[in-house]
Amino acid sequence: MTKTALITGVTGQDGYYLSRLLLQKGYRVVGLVLPQRQSNLAKLGSLVNKLEVYAVDMTDTKVLSGLLEQVKPQEIYNLAAPSFIPDSWDDPLGTLDLVTGTAIRLLTAVRQTGLAIRFYQASSSEMFGKVDCSPQDENTPFRPMNPYAAAKLHAHWTTVHHREYYNLFACSGILYNHESPRRSPQFVTRKVCLGVAAIKLGISDRLEIGNLDAKRDWGYAGDYVEAMWLMLQQKQPEDYVIGTGKLHSVKELVATAFESVGLDWTRYVVVNPNLVRPDEHFLLVANSTKAKQKLKWQPQLSLEKLLEKMVHKDLERLQNGTIAATGKP
Structure with missing residues (x-):
């Protein structure tokens, strides 16, 4: 059976590399974009012709639930976030809604549909913020130092709560800086x-x-999206720090x-x-021992x-x- 993956933030750097990876693995890939940002689809180049793309108001949980019922994905990768962290100071409320609001509405939609969906939340090393020790792992305390990091942390804990309280397969990847030509x-x-x-x-x-x-x-985005995929292939949902160390x-x-x-x-x-x-x-430097041991992941x-x-x-x-x-x- 062909698996279906749904990706928010599909026009971003990670959306591109993740879409490419999943298509190579034989997935049907569905991308969501905000109606006002459909012009960003041009960033995907010829890859866009291989995706199913829906322009969706992601502030409406009912719309998202309807879409999940229609598409019936086995996996959701929530990558929706502002592209440049310093901009979050200019619009902290908009940042909170895009990052945390989207995560909450998607997780609520998963619960409402009752579908067996595995959910990935894109967390960030920015959540660690003003660290007292290096490197950081999954047990390092979070001390976010900007609105983007605070929003990411809220979304991260929301994901944890849905895993523990509602028993959803929901996990987060705490990713360090990852770059590419895109x-x-x-x-x-x-x-x-x-x-x-x-x-x-x-x-x-x-x-x-x-x-x-x-x-x-700094690592390569093409390597890091493989870690995202690996997280959703495990028997149990857990959170992982992903970086080069x-x-x-x-x-x-x-x-x-x-x-x-x-x-x-x-x-x-x-x-x-x-x-x-x-x-x-x-x-901010990663201790990715858990990912290396449990996911068998290594930056290439x-x-x-x-x-x-x-x-x-x-x-x-x-x-x-x-x-x-x-x-x-």
Whole structure:
């Protein structure tokens, strides 16, 4: 029997890689988009022709219940969230509704339909926030430091409550930073890779960066969506921390990206204090022992290979004119 998976946030980076993975596994993949964001389907490229897409008001539980009855998915992956964390300060209530509200309404719809659906909630390492210890695992206390993280934490606990109180198969993946050529240029990894490509082609002669000493646990989105899928294939629903367990500084990121095209980063990088984020000193790094033992999951793509992949994709885009050096089409 062909399995059906339903994905919210299907037009985002993770939505793309998860859709691709599930299609390769023979799934029927159903994507949900908000009616006002249907234009974002263009981000999926030719992949969109292989999906069933519904424009749905995800603020209406009754509509969601009706859709579940119609589609009858075996798995739901709730990836709906704002794409850029700092923006959550400008709209904390909207962020709460999109992240937590969507999770609550979907889980309520699962309960109301009575269908045997396995539910995945996209949680975030941002929930750990101002940590006292590193690395972090599933038992590390949460101390969210921004509206996005607080909303993610509410959705995370909502998922736990539905698992424990209603006995639903509901689990969360606490994912650390995961990147790809599909990342928005707002994110430092893509900003650096696009900047390197533009400098290599002579379109630009400098790259402005904030805190070079900030450190992150960066992995490849294509690896992380496999962990999401593995969580829903287990006998029991549990929560898992997903990351590489390796910290790299922005300076290392920059040096590696420039090195991938044979350039010396010190000749082109300018530090701009205005680009420094106030929360960059927290050392968020994953202890994914549980995922490695129970899911048999391991990150496959190294940061060096990931950055090389991203820089060369941006070289290709700039050369064929599909994007400008600003990252806009």
